[in-house]
Amino acid sequence: MAYITSYEDQHHIRLNDGQWVPDESRKSKTRYSIWWDDGELWWEAFLYLAERGVKSATLRSNASDLSAYANWLEANGVHWLSFPLRREDRCLDRYRGHLIDNSGGTSGMPTRRMNAVVNFYKWAKAKGVIEKRLKLWEDQQVAVTFFNSTGFQRTAGVWTTDLRISHRKANVTTVEGGLLPLTSEDRDTLLNYLKNNDSEQNQVLYAMFVIGFFVGARIGSIRTLRIENLKNATPDPHDEQIMLVAAGPGTGIETKYGVSGYLRFLSPVHKFILDFAETNITRLDRQAKASKENKSLVFLTKDGRPYSAEAINVALKSLRDALIRDGLTQFHDLKFHQSRATCGTELARIHMSVSDADAIEQVKDWLMHKDEKTTWTYIKFLKKTKAAAKANKIFTEQFLGPNFQLPGDES
Structure with missing residues (x-):
């Protein structure tokens, strides 16, 4: 199976008195390489991860998600550039189906992994690794709900792809x-x-x-x-x-x-x-x-x-x-x-x-x-938990009646 290794990227230099010297003021960043089962480096993924100017935690997550994708490709005998005419036979569509079929429905991991893989392919197209005219997905606009600084709910349209996996959040209120x-x-x-x-x-x-x-x-x-x-x-x-x-x-x-x-x-x-x-x-x-x-x-x-x-x-x-x-x-x-x-x-x-x-x-x-x-x-x-607690108590008292009582309500 494919595997991942890490290395320290220490290529930070600065000009000092006309000479290029190591820049000790900048911390080295851990970078990642992904290797196929036969020991061959996945060069495209290596270059992508080497160019990523993101925080260490994000970079580590990206590498993990691409490694999982590489494992799936090898396990199914699929090349990462396999894009036949039938969409359902293409590597990205098949991987999306795999993530959905193996998701519990509330985990955000399938969404994150699909996003990471799509971002890699976007980079590959921009760099000319993939034919730019090849249509890998359909772009679409979705509505995103958020709260502004005063707490009012707002909705904005953002562009994504039809490979996007919706994340159905667990039915509990979180922070x-x-x-x-x-x-x-x-x-x-x-x-x-x-x-x-x-x-x-x-x-x-x-x-x-x-x-x-x-x-x-x-x-x-x-x-x-x-x-x-x-x-x-x-x-x-x-x-x-x-x-x-x-x-x-x-x-x-x-x-x-x-x-x-x-x-x-x-x-x-x-x-x-x-x-x-x-x-x-x-x-x-x-x-x-x-x-x-x-x-x-x-x-x-x-x-x-x-x-x-x-x-x-x-x-x-x-x-x-x-x-x-x-x-x-x-x-x-x-x-x-x-x-x-x-x-x-x-x-x-x-x-x-x-x-x-x-x-x-x-x-x-x-x-x-x-x-x-x-x-x-x-x-x-x-606010939601306080309101829910009050409503649940009323529901219990009115709906369940004398058959079930809350602790302390026996009188």
Whole structure:
């Protein structure tokens, strides 16, 4: 079967005193190669991925999706340039059918994989790898619904292809990232579990989840947080109980879309994380193994390396297995981003008691959202779940009658 490999792209150079020298100020990026089962490189995919000027996580996802496509091609004996006259026999149409037939209906993976493959073919046509006059699909316009900054629903038309796979979302209301927040009870259960089941990994995850739940930081920001960032924090001029940690370009802390702003640490949380970084034995042991440029990172692996997205996923998989083993099955699908979703939901709940407008502004600033449309998912979630709970209670009382009673309604 086809397989994928990675390599470091370090071709960053700059002109210095008339000579081209390596540019140490720019980080190398992990690139990917896809190989056929016979060991031959898929050159077109290699060039496409090498040219992609996207974030590392997006590039990794693109490579994974193209690798899955290559596996399907080989398994079915189909060439990636197989476009006979009958559309149903063409590689793209057949692959689309395969994705739909093997989808549970609510997963977004088929949509993402089809989009990734179509984007690759668009690039191939633009580069002349495929005859530009060859019609691979039919273009079509679809309506996309969104919410503007004031919460009003709007619809816009966008162009796509007839290979598009509609993503039928699960019939539950979610917030940012399509995730459900945890209840405050489950949040505390998780934190207590990590604290009481002491291990090196749980100590690190406990500190990470504390930041996720009470600061609302993304894992990318947490992985790149340094001791000097915490020490350079300044009190919020409007609330001295909040410490502001600068994040974004120029600070070393990664943010989504390169947004500049501040991570808001409640003073006890700021003190706890700084104490963890400076006094925790596990962290100090890892710091001793770290290279000079990584020693100040708050979170390091057991080898003294920065945490990668893959390392976080492995740690969370191990945690989920342990939680299920110990009877805490509500965490069977735990994602780290749920800690951020939980923080945003609780913030919105508190501020909505004053006004929705205040809630939008406060949550947007706290979570460093690029625009209000993401913040609105929290407001909608709380309003919808509150209304649903009230309606469900009335439905139960009126429809089920005396045959079924809610707990506490026996009287």
